[in-house]
Amino acid sequence: EVQLVESGGGLVQPGGSLRLSCAASGLTFSGYWMHWVRQVPGKGLVWVSRINRDGSSATYADSVKGRFTISRDSAKNTLYLQMNSLRAEDTAVYYCTRSVFGEDNYWGQGTLVTVSS
């Protein structure tokens, strides 16, 4: 089955850290830009970060810059999002996605991150 599978979400206290993973199954993300997008429950979608094909360049939304780090491991076909200094406003479902502007766009099922004391 062709899919992206996120993991690593959960409950964390403010100021804490989490690392999200996005594993590709039945498809490759080698050669594609990869992205993280989040959705606060009941609210809209917000782009979080993107990383280029070889992992040499990453871009972040201002709201997470300096706290989140996106990375990729092509050998493992896995995308990561290291989230530090988490805040209540980071609470959301986080999705990974591939090929946003080309053919064959894929999204994972999402992983819920809850930041609360």
Place this chain on the structure above:
Amino acid sequence: DVVMTQSPLSLPVTLGQPASISCRSSQSLVHSDGNTYLNWFQLRPGQSPRRLIYKVSNRDSGVPDKFSGSGSGTDFTLKISRVEAEDVGVYYCMQGSRWPYTFGQGTKLEIK
């Protein structure tokens, strides 16, 4: 940031009738490479986003041809020729011509 403004935000539609969603951007979405990176996504309850249309008018594989996208510059439209029950959900436009990519507020389509 480029602001994406959708209208209407709520769209009650009778089954079998057409529907149309407007999306306007605060800046032209024509990229320096000549492409216009405007996508449309559908969010059904409990599901991940599904891309319907990319680069204004290209329909994704498996998306019924009742969905169509059009527009240019700052004005874009998603049309559904005949609404069915499975079309219920929230529709978002999204621009990727300038970072940060931004989404519209979403249009909630429901059956009247």
